[in-house]
Amino acid sequence: MTPDGKQGLPPAGRMMRGVWLGLGLVCVGLGIIGALLPLMPTTIFLILAAGCFARSSPRLEAWLLDHRHFGPSLRAWRAEGAMSGRAKAMACGGMAMGYGLFCWGAQPRPLLALVVLAPLAACAAFLLSRPRPRPPGADG
Structure with a gap:
């Protein structure tokens, strides 16, 4: 039970949350590399990271969507596919x-x-x- 009286995630749910979190972190790393290397994409990895964080860490998802440089592009993609x-x-x-x-x-x-x-x-x-x-x- 969590402090608010709700049931926690079952073990399989916690494992998948960890998998999504790990994938999100890998995608952020690849996106950072892409920001530094001219032939490596950035935005697609950050879009994937935001999707992974949506399934694992609302705090990291919000950090990415509110990021000064990457947030506007990610929000435009999410809202409009733009x-x-x-x-x-x-x-x-x-x-x-x-x-x-x-x-x-x-x-x-x-x-x-x-x-x-x-x-x-x-x-x-x-x-x-x-x-x-x-x-x-x-x-x-």
Whole structure:
């Protein structure tokens, strides 16, 4: 029993909460690395971290959503599925640069180049289809 008289989580629930918390922390770590390395994404890992924390730690979820740098993007994604133009450009530019480095370094045969290009193009199309965030105070 918890201090307020409610039943605590069953052991399986506590274990899953720990798994979600661990995944969230790993995603935050990858997001931080992505903020420092030009070809590694940041936002997607932080979106995943917020989802993991929603299932494990409301305090860490609130910290991430209220973060000075990352919070606005995460809140816009959660509320509207929206991405800023800058975020779209950075993500698509990173994918293009990564694909270019792949082609330059691996010199793949045309079929492999297309196999790698197809999911990247699909991801870019999805990102570009996302709306831009509404300005604060705009009713929709």
